[in-house]
Amino acid sequence: MSILKDLPDLIEAGIITEDTAEKIKTYYKSKGDTSVNRLFIVFGILGAVLVGLGIILILAHNWDELSRTTKTFFAFLPLIVGQVLCGYALLKKNDSIAWKESTSAFLFFAIGASISLISQIYNIPGNLDSFILIWMLLCLPIVYIMNSSFTSLFYIIGITYYACETSYWSYPSKESYLYWLLLLASLPHYYQLFKKKPKSNFMTFHNWVIPLSVLIVLGTLTDKEEELMLLAYFSLFGFFYLIGNLDFFAKQKTRSNGYRLLGSLGMVVLLITLSFDGVWEDLRRHKYIFKEVIIAPEFIASILITVLAGWMFYLYQKNKSIEDIKPLAPMFIVFAITFIIGIYFSFAVILINLYVLGIGILTIRNGARQNHLGILNFGLSIIAVLVICRFFDTDLSFVIRGMLFVLVGAGFFVANYWMLKKRKINE
Structure with a gap:
C-alpha cells in the first residue's frame, strides 16, 4: 500500500515516530491477512465440494461394473475420509477456519452421498423427506463439533427443503412441526456468531437465510382457517423489522440486515395487496x-408471533420518544386491529389505503430529516405504487388519473432536487 511506502518519509519529517510507524504496519498487515484468510476459506470450501462431486462422478461412471461389496466400500469411503479430515482439522488445525469449514463441507456432502448410495445398493425403501431429515440430523453435530458456519447454513437450507417437501410438495401432505425444533437446534450457533464474529460474512448470510427460511415454512401451518395467515405473516414481518432496527442490526450495512429489508418490504407489499377490496x-x-x-x-x-412482535416492539421503543419511532414499527399492532374490523365491516380497506399513504408520507419525512435519499425515495415509491393500484381499481376519469401521475412524478423530481441542493449547501 502507498501509505506504507510513505512511512520512512513521514518519520524523517518528524510527523510520526518509529513506534507509530510500526503500529501502522502491524494494523495493515493484520487487515491484509484477514482478506487472504477469507479467500482461503472460500476457496477451501469450494475445493472440498468440487473434490467430493468429482469422486462421486468418477464412481458413477463405473458403478454398474462394481460388485456389491466394492460398492459398499466406496459408499462409506467418502464418509470415512471426511471424518478423518475433520479429526485432523480439530487436532492439528484447530485455529484455521479454512481447514475446519472446508473439511466440514466435505463431510456434510459425504454423509448425504453415503446414505443415498447405501439405500440404492441394498434397495432400502424411503422417500425424499425422510432422506433429507436423516441427513440433516446426522449433520447437526458437525455444526457444533467443528464450529462450522457453512454446515449451519446448509443445515438450515436442508430443513427448509424438508418442510417444503413434507407439507407443500407431497400428496397427501403432512405437518412439518419438526422443522421448528430443528431450527431451534441451530440457533445456539447463530448466537455464538453474534457474540464472537458479529461482522463476519457468515453472520451476514445467517441474517438472510434464517428469516427467509421462517417465511417460507410459516405457510406450512395453513389448514382450514387460511385467512388468519394474513395476520401471522404481517406480525412476522413486523417482528423481523423490529429485530432489524435493534442497535446491533441497525449499525450494520443495509445489505447485511436481512431482517429489516424483508420486514419493511413484506409489510408494504401486504398492505398494498390488502388495499384492494376483493x-x-x-x-x-x-x-x-x-x-x-x-x-x-x-x-x-398468529397469537404467538404477535406476542413475540409485541415484546420486540417494547424492547425497540423503551428508550425512544414518539418522534423517534419509525412509521412501520407499530404497524403490526394497527394491522391486527384493522384485521378484526375487516372481518365485520367493509371500511377496513379504506383504513388500509390511509395507512399506506401515511407510511409513505412519514417515510418521506424521515428521509428528509436524515438527509437520506434511499429512505426518501422509498417513501415516494410507496405512494407511487398506491396511485398505480388505484388507477386500475377506481372509476376516476383519465384526466384525474393523469394528474395524479403528474403529481407523483413531480414529487420525485422536486424531493430529490431539494435533497441534493440541501446537501450542496451543507457542504
Whole structure:
C-alpha cells in the first residue's frame, strides 16, 4: 500500500515516530491477512465440494461394473475420509477456519452421498423427506463439533427443503412441526456468531437465510382457517423489522440486515395487496366458528408471533420518544386491529389505503430529516405504487388519473432536487 511506502518519509519529517510507524504496519498487515484468510476459506470450501462431486462422478461412471461389496466400500469411503479430515482439522488445525469449514463441507456432502448410495445398493425403501431429515440430523453435530458456519447454513437450507417437501410438495401432505425444533437446534450457533464474529460474512448470510427460511415454512401451518395467515405473516414481518432496527442490526450495512429489508418490504407489499377490496370480501364471506378457530394452527401461530412482535416492539421503543419511532414499527399492532374490523365491516380497506399513504408520507419525512435519499425515495415509491393500484381499481376519469401521475412524478423530481441542493449547501 502507498501509505506504507510513505512511512520512512513521514518519520524523517518528524510527523510520526518509529513506534507509530510500526503500529501502522502491524494494523495493515493484520487487515491484509484477514482478506487472504477469507479467500482461503472460500476457496477451501469450494475445493472440498468440487473434490467430493468429482469422486462421486468418477464412481458413477463405473458403478454398474462394481460388485456389491466394492460398492459398499466406496459408499462409506467418502464418509470415512471426511471424518478423518475433520479429526485432523480439530487436532492439528484447530485455529484455521479454512481447514475446519472446508473439511466440514466435505463431510456434510459425504454423509448425504453415503446414505443415498447405501439405500440404492441394498434397495432400502424411503422417500425424499425422510432422506433429507436423516441427513440433516446426522449433520447437526458437525455444526457444533467443528464450529462450522457453512454446515449451519446448509443445515438450515436442508430443513427448509424438508418442510417444503413434507407439507407443500407431497400428496397427501403432512405437518412439518419438526422443522421448528430443528431450527431451534441451530440457533445456539447463530448466537455464538453474534457474540464472537458479529461482522463476519457468515453472520451476514445467517441474517438472510434464517428469516427467509421462517417465511417460507410459516405457510406450512395453513389448514382450514387460511385467512388468519394474513395476520401471522404481517406480525412476522413486523417482528423481523423490529429485530432489524435493534442497535446491533441497525449499525450494520443495509445489505447485511436481512431482517429489516424483508420486514419493511413484506409489510408494504401486504398492505398494498390488502388495499384492494376483493381480499376483504373473501375475508367477510368466510364463516368463523369460535371453537374451531381457537384450536386452529393458524390462530395459534398468529397469537404467538404477535406476542413475540409485541415484546420486540417494547424492547425497540423503551428508550425512544414518539418522534423517534419509525412509521412501520407499530404497524403490526394497527394491522391486527384493522384485521378484526375487516372481518365485520367493509371500511377496513379504506383504513388500509390511509395507512399506506401515511407510511409513505412519514417515510418521506424521515428521509428528509436524515438527509437520506434511499429512505426518501422509498417513501415516494410507496405512494407511487398506491396511485398505480388505484388507477386500475377506481372509476376516476383519465384526466384525474393523469394528474395524479403528474403529481407523483413531480414529487420525485422536486424531493430529490431539494435533497441534493440541501446537501450542496451543507457542504
